[in-house]
Amino acid sequence: MSDMHQALEKAGAGERITRAEALILADSAGVHQLGQAALEVRTRLFGQQAFFVYNQHLNYTNICVNDCRFCAYSKRKGEEGSYVMMVEEVREAIKCRLHEPVEEVHVVGGLNPDLPYDYYLEMLAAIKEARPGVHIKAFTAVEIAFLAQKYKKTRKQVLTEFTQAGLDALPGGGAEVFSPHLRSKLCPEKLSGEEWLKVHELAHSLDIPTNCTLLFGHIETWQDRLDHLQALRDLQDRSGGFLCFIPLPYQTGGNDLQAEGPDGLDMVKMWAISRVFLDNIPHIKAYWVFCGIKAAQLGLWYGADDFDGTLVEEKVGHAAGADTPRGLGIEQLQHHIQAAGMIPVRRDSFFQPRT
Ligand code: SF4
Numbered sequence: 001m002s003d004m005h006q007a008l009e010k011a012g013a014g015e016r017i018t019r020a021e022a023l024i025l026a027d028s029a030g031v032h033q034l035g036q037a038a039l040e041v042r043t044r045l046f047g048q049q050a051f052f053v054y055n056q057h058l059n060y061t062n063i064c065v066n067d068c069r070f071c072a073y074s075k076r077k078g079e080e081g082s083y084v085m086m087v088e089e090v091r092e093a094i095k096c097r098l099h100e101p102v103e104e105v106h107v108v109g110g111l112n113p114d115l116p117y118d119y120y121l122e123m124l125a126a127i128k129e130a131r132p133g134v135h136i137k138a139f140t141a142v143e144i145a146f147l148a149q150k151y152k153k154t155r156k157q158v159l160t161e162f163t164q165a166g167l168d169a170l171p172g173g174g175a176e177v178f179s180p181h182l183r184s185k186l187c188p189e190k191l192s193g194e195e196w197l198k199v200h201e202l203a204h205s206l207d208i209p210t211n212c213t214l215l216f217g218h219i220e221t222w223q224d225r226l227d228h229l230q231a232l233r234d235l236q237d238r239s240g241g242f243l244c245f246i247p248l249p250y251q252t253g254g255n256d257l258q259a260e261g262p263d264g265l266d267m268v269k270m271w272a273i274s275r276v277f278l279d280n281i282p283h284i285k286a287y288w289v290f291c292g293i294k295a296a297q298l299g300l301w302y303g304a305d306d307f308d309g310t311l312v313e314e315k316v317g318h319a320a321g322a323d324t325p326r327g328l329g330i331e332q333l334q335h336h337i338q339a340a341g342m343i344p345v346r347r348d349s350f351f352q353p354r355t
Contacts (some may be wrong), residue, residue: 006153011276012037014044019226022277026083026222028354031265031272038272038303041051042284046305050342051283051351052333054311055104056097060085060123065313068176068187070218072254074110084112087122089351094130099331102131104309104349107138108173117151135168137206137211140193141199142174155199159206169349170203171209177220178228185219186257193228197235204241209350211244215268218250225270230278241349244306244309246284247274249291265294272283275303283351288328288336296342306351307337307344 001009007021008029017025025034061084064074075082083095094105105127120139127136139147139162148155159167162213176186178193191199200210214228236242247270262270275284285306286299296307310328328336330346337344346354 005031006201008033012207014327015040016279017277019230019277020271022226022229026226026269026273029070031269034269034272034276035302037302041275041279042303042305044283045327048341049113049305049345050300050340051306051345051347051353052337053309053349054101054174054206054330055105055106056094058085058090058091058093058101058105058107058127058309060109061112061115062110063114064180065113066111066187066189068190069142069257070176070186070215070250070255072251076324077112077114077302079317084115087119087126088172090123090242092128094127094134100129102134102310104135104137105131106130106171107136108140108143108171111143111146113150114203116296120147121161121165128170137171137349138162138167139170140171140174141196141210144170144199145191145195157203159203159208161281164206167208170200170208170210170243172213172244175228175232176215177224177338179220179224180233182220182224185271193232197231200241201235201239204239207241209241209243212242212244213246213248214274215248217266218259226277229274233273233278233280236278237282237293238282244285245278245288246279246285248287249270251290258345264295264298267291268298271299271304272300278304293336297336300340300342306347307333309333 004024007017007024011017035049048115062073062075063077063084124136125135144155144158148158154355174191177194180192181191183190203210212232214225216225249267250259250261264323271284281305284304285308286304287308288296288298309331310330334344
């Protein structure tokens with residue numbers, strides 16, 4: 001049996017594969033062979049279930065001191081189109097949707113040096129006051145590290161104080177690709193990959209669950225992708241706090257990076273390799289906003305088990321040209337999942353099924 005077939009057999013059986021084996025699969029396995037192995041793993045874990053959440057996005061400011069080359073969302077202070085949502089506007093945005101069964105509010109923004117520390121505490125408290133019981137998934141590791149540095153607090157203090165104010169979980173953004181070499185080209189001012197991992201490890205130690213991402217389909221190679229996945233798997237072995245991995249296909253619009261973005265085959269391969277390699281991270285997301293609904297439906301057969309959510313008012317992916325609706329109704333989401341041949345299961349932020 002060839003090395004590729006051996007790796008494929010191990011992957012499908014749910015045995016841990018090495019980085020070298022994953023690289024062989026990425027280089028040599030057919031996309032359907034990979035998909036079959038990933039589907040076996042996914043089916044053992046979740047059967048035909050495909051998860052989604054009723055969520056609302058709040059992008060509280062697009063003013064950012066960084067200048068990530070792939071970002072089409074950020075603006076400088078005073079630049080046309082720059083904005084900040086005041087706490088009362090955040091409260092209103094939540095109240096506007098009280099007639100809908102929103103269970104998760106996803107809050108991320110730019111690194112805005114003019115917002116006082118209390119702004120963040122008040123925003124978290126306002127969301128919980130306006131909609132008691134909602135889960136708040138907020139602030140990337142990049143935002144947490146920025147605020148700790150700016151306000152001369154430890155990261156632990158920031159995470160603890162934010163949790164007391166209402167934070168329930170961290171999203172997975174800001175990971176991009178961990179390679180220092182690529183980061184120096186893509187996002188030189190950004191928190192390093194090593195520090196990103198440290199923030200998540202700290203959150204896990206404080207019992208704050210988090211998520212993780214990889215931005216792919218730009219200037220990285222499969223070696224870079226697998227280094228990134230290896231670092232995530234190693235951390236998960238130590239701390240166990242990742243809920244979901246989200247491979248984010250690079251969006252080509254509105255930025256200076258000369259890259260084409262992944263094609264359909266690359267996307268399904270990415271889901272499949274993620275599923276078989278990340279044997280300790282429970283969920284893999286087909287994030288329809290970034291990859292499109294049709295690709296996300298296919299992703300459910302290539303290892304992904306989560307479709308994300310209704311996400312009204314998402315701005316970050318759409319600023320970069322994501323050619324998808326701004327939000328989906330619950331019936332539409334269920335329809336898309338059912339049309340893909342899966343069983344829609346509504347979940348909360350912690351992936352617990354809701355009735
Ligand atoms: S990706 Fe985030 S940190 Fe980078 S420029 Fe955009 S908003 Fe700022």
